[in-house]
Amino acid sequence: MPGSTRLEPRLLAVAQEVTGPVHADIGADHARLPRYLLEKGQVKRVIVVEKHPGPYANAQRALAGLPAEVRLGDGLSALRPGEVHSLSLSGMGARLILRILQGHPTRLPPRLVLQPNDSAEPLRRWALQAGFALVREQMVEGFWRYNVLTLEKGHCTAYEGLPLELALAFGPLLLRQKHPLLRAELAAQLERLRRLPRVERVQREQARVEAALAWLEASTP
Ligand SMILES: C[S@@+](CC[C@H](N)C(=O)[O-])C[C@H]1O[C@@H](n2cnc3c(N)ncnc32)[C@H](O)[C@@H]1O
Incomplete structure (x- = not known):
């Protein structure tokens, strides 16, 4: 199968974490990620779930003739428990990703790859209390x-020895x-926060960012 699909860096970072062999991509739109995974032979079969008719049609077109099934549905409601080995949610806000994950906890596969377009903090908090270990974290340059x-079902050791709230x-x-x-992201956030009115929320956020920068500084030999 010719591998013609090219991915932008954020989707490439997601792709490299997918193990399959049966993978679900929720909210795939043009289905570039599942198409790439199938072309590379990285997964055997993909199930795509799309909520909206336009993106559903896009995904059907992109995956025609490939070992993929495109379902019109809302998040995990369109998957049966145990049906897939891994799942990805990318290019959405963390709150929407969280709503989808929390919608059907028994349908979650043991490996999840999540790429929010905003802060990942709500997803880290969820993973910790839902019994998913953070096994890998990437930061990728793109539009943002x-x-x-990358999360796997099991006990999480990622936070040991670190200041929990900062982590x-x-x-x-x-x-x-x-x-x-x-480091670059924290410096940019600090710059932005310093230009905002000194309301309590801004001061609190600035203190967190400064504490993280100080932690990085202090732990650099
Ligand atoms: C911005 S696109 C992201 C496409 C692709 N995942 C990416 O990273 O480029 C978000 C997609 O998620 C779909 N979506 C939003 N809520 C959904 C839900 N509850 N279940 C399935 N798909 C959903 C939207 O229809 C849209 O196509």
């Missing part, structure tokens, strides 16, 4: 800086790695 979280906010594995993009 994106987080890609939930900015990423335990990114902090541990001293990820260069994390």
Whole structure:
């Protein structure tokens, strides 16, 4: 099968975490990610769930002739328990991703790859209480800086020895790695916050960002 589909960096980062062999992509729209995974032979079969008729038609067109099934439905309601081994949700706000994950907890597969377009903090908080371990975190440069979280069912050790609130906010594995993009992102956030009116919420957020930058500084040999 010719591998003609090219992915932007954020979707490439998601793709590299998908294991399958049967994978679900929820909210696929043009289905570039599932098409790429099938072309590469990285997964055997894909189930796409789309909520809206336009993107559903886009996905059907993109995946015609491939071992894929496109279902019109709302999030995990369109999947049966145990039907897939891994699942991805990308290019959406974290709150929408969270709503989809919380909608049908018994239908979640053991491996999840999540790429929110905004802060990943709500997803880290959810994973911790839902019994998913954070096994990998990526930060990728694109239109914005994106987080890609890889989660596996099981006990999470990612936060051990770290200040929990800071790690939930900015990423335990990114902090541990001293990820260069994390530093750049924190500096950009600080710059933006310093220009805002000094209301309590802004001051609180600024204190968190400064604490994370100080943690990175202090733990750099
Ligand atoms: C911005 S697109 C992202 C497309 C692709 N995942 C990406 O990363 O480029 C979000 C898609 O999610 C779909 N969507 C939103 N809520 C959904 C839900 N509850 N269930 C399934 N699809 C949903 C929308 O129809 C839309 O096509």
